[in-house]
Amino acid sequence: MELLFEIAGWAGAVAMLGGYMAVSMGWLQAGSTFQTVNLFGSCAFIVNGTLHGAWPSVVTNVAWFLISAVALLRMRAKDRPARAAAQIQESPSLGPDTAAQVIVTAARPAASCA
Numbered sequence: 001m002e003l004l005f006e007i008a009g010w011a012g013a014v015a016m017l018g019g020y021m022a023v024s025m026g027w028l029q030a031g032s033t034f035q036t037v038n039l040f041g042s043c044a045f046i047v048n049g050t051l052h053g054a055w056p057s058v059v060t061n062v063a064w065f066l067i068s069a070v071a072l073l074r075m076r077a078k079d080r081p082a083r084a085a086a087q088i089q090e091s092p093s094l095g096p097d098t099a100a101q102v103i104v105t106a107a108r109p110a111a112s113c114a
Contacts, residue, residue: 005051012044032075038068 019037022028042065049057 002051005048008044009048012041012048015044016041032072035068035071035075039065039072042068 015037019028019034019041023030023034028034042061045061046058046065049055049061
């Protein structure tokens with residue numbers, strides 16, 4: 001079990017350093033992917049730090065986790081109104097709903113006014 005906690009710590013280190021490097025090099029924007037990587041990394045460091053009794057590291061990573069979680073929630077809340085506005089702007093079509101209706105409409109003979 002201790003090996004699992006060690007692996008978690010190293011995975012957290014790789015995730016957080018990799019995410020930081022990707023944003024710093026311009027390979028990744030500081031968006032939801034970056035915050036998710038930070039969230040995962042901080043959780044892994046919390047597990048590892050707790051096992052080793054490294055309380056300053058645990059406290060730092062709890063703060064890191066909270067920052068990432070709040071950032072993700074704010075991004076999600078910001079996306080909701082944009083999605084709702086996009087759905088409202090879509091107007092219902094006045095044309096046929098399906099291709100089958102187009103065929104039926106086109107196949108009807110014209111009414112004669114004789």
